[in-house]
Amino acid sequence: MFRKILCISTLLSVFMLALSTATFASSEVEGGEENKTGFIMHHIKDSHEWHFATFGHTHVTLPLPVIIYSADRGVEVYSSTDFQDHETHAFGVEHNGYYINEHDKLHAVDESRSYIDLSITKNVAMLIIVFVLLLWMIFSAVRNYKRNPHGAPKGIASIVEPMVLFVRDEIAKPNIGPKYRKFTPYLLTIFFFILMGNLLGLVPGAANLTGNIAVTATLAVFTFFMTNLNGNKEYWKHVVATPGVPLPLLLVIVPVEIIGLFTKPFALMVRLFVAITAGHIVILSFIGLIFVFESYAVGVASTVMVVFINLIEILVAAIQAYVFTLFSAMYIGQAVAEHDHH
Amino acid sequence: MDLIIPGSGLIIWQIIGFGILLFILGKFAWKPILSALDERETAIEGALKAAENARNEMANLKAENEKLLQEARLERDQILKSATETSAKLIEEARTEASKAGAKLIEDAKAVIETEKKAALAEVKNQVATLTLQVTEKLLRKNLEDDKAQKELVQEFVKDLKLN
Incomplete structure (x- = not known):
């Protein structure tokens, strides 16, 4: 049993290393000095998109649905790409009165609005x-x-x-x-x-x-x-x-x-x-x-x-x-x- | 800071997801698995117990067999011993019987011989007496053929009688 775990873990580690180095090696080139470790907190926290890897300027990302429930508008479903800039793929674009901030959190433009964020993060x-x-x-x-x-x-x-x-x-x-x-x-x-x-x-x-x-x-x-x-x-x-x-x-x-x-x-x-x-x-x-x-x-x-x-x-x-x-x-x-x- | 502030959406999804998981697995997965495990454990336990019993029984049987064998051996020895004893006794008895019979035979023979001997002796005596009488008769007849001799003899007898 232990041997099996050891083998699997080693394989996993090697795989992870290969992938993560590929991911971060390229993605962090354009970032500044402080951005070089920003991916850590980004990984730890929840997100509205599933980012796998970046090769040069191509992001390998799985956009996830954004589901919002509010009393007046009912259930609204958007794609997370609706809230992204088409060029830089950065969040912050306003869509139907909502936007996703730099911490990957959904906010309403109207601060007093009450809603529940049911997004598939x-x-x-x-x-x-x-x-x-x-x-x-x-x-x-x-x-x-x-x-x-x-x-x-x-x-x-x-x-x-x-x-x-x-x-x-x-x-x-x-x-x-x-x-x-x-x-x-x-x-x-x-x-x-x-x-x-x-x-x-x-x-x-x-x-x-x-x-x-x-x-x-x-x-x-x-x-x-x-x-x-x-x-x-x-x-x-x-x-x-x-x-x-x-x-x-x-x-x-x-x-x-x-x-x-x-x-x-x-x-x-x-x-x-x-x-x-x-x-x-x-x-x-x-x-x-x-x-x-x-x-x-x-x-x-x-x-x-x-x-x-x-x-x-x-x-x-x-x-x-x-x-x-x-x-x-x-x-x-x-x-x-x-x-x-x- | 938002690292330690739980997101409401995730909480709701987690409650739904985990709740469903708890329900489905609890109802359709853990029950059959746990009961299968229980069943198998009791089956294995039963099999082990049965094997243990069988082994004990086997040991008992073996011990019993050994005991029986031992007894049989003892009995055989005893039978052999008693048989030898009996045969020895029989032989001894036969021998004494034979010697007794022999002795008696000899005794009888001796007695017969004795009686035969006595009879024979008696016969011989009779015979001798008869012969003697005949001889005497013949002798007397020859001696008393003349009258003179007869008269002399009578005289003699009469003389003897008188004396008596």
């Missing part, structure tokens, strides 16, 4: 890719189980099964206890989604989906609801009237416990966001060094470093998926535990 497109790939992967495994229910897993199932077993036996069972069956599907979904998002995020040209705070926040909120909607009497008693604590202390403990309800998912959100975003920044920074120094020696050294950090990032991808799932399981476990351990 780069991250939403990435989400759809992860969604489709996950469904394909897991349902291939399901087909295998249906065809061959008692045999050894084959094909995709042999990749999915160890992870399913890991989540079930190492995360759900020990942390949730006897009621683990009810929550295993949730934990499996969250684990596979984060793992897939993390790993696909490392593919060159891909979006930083699981390193986006909106995504991690949503996942954390799912865990928050999963935990608190399933909390039993003892759990809530522990929160609002901690047993064995004298009354004056309760005045302090109860607010802390209530804040604790929210800090748990908050920590989940921040941990995943920071770990993945930081990894991307480190890799891109090493690549950026090449263009800052414009030296072959630095290029070789950076490339070696990028390969190693990519390997580490693959590890981090798995660890973060594990940690998010593990903590979700622990929170759920605390909420459904039958006996008070305090």
